[in-house]
Amino acid sequence: MEPIQRMRNLVQNLPKSDIGLAHSFIDLRDFESLKELVDSAIIKVRRNLKSNNPKEEYLSLDIDELARLKAEVDVYTEQFQLPYQNEIDDYEEEY
Numbered sequence: 001m002e003p004i005q006r007m008r009n010l011v012q013n014l015p016k017s018d019i020g021l022a023h024s025f026i027d028l029r030d031f032e033s034l035k036e037l038v039d040s041a042i043i044k045v046r047r048n049l050k051s052n053n054p055k056e057e058y059l060s061l062d063i064d065e066l067a068r069l070k071a072e073v074d075v076y077t078e079q080f081q082l083p084y085q086n087e088i089d090d091y092e093e094e095y
Contacts, residue, residue: 003076007034010069013062014041031077038070 001009004026011022018037025034045066048058 003072007069007072007076010065010072013065013069014038015044015057015061031073031080035070035073035077038066038073042066042070 007026008023011019011026014022014037018041022034022037025031025037041061042063045058045061045063048054049063
């Protein structure tokens, strides 16, 4: 299965209100926004689990599946990261 398809399958584990937005980000190839959305969902779930009045919406979410989604997005976006300037400078000095 391709990374994009795995992400599409895993976004079903986000809060219901975020699923449509996540699909839009994937369609637009806006993976940085998707990454922020997933990170935010994980934080909300963790905070909710620690609260005295947890919301049902977050209790039913699978934090492990959200972590898998985060890993998929992180690995995919890392492929497109530009090297830092000091890495470029080091490379130029070597060659």
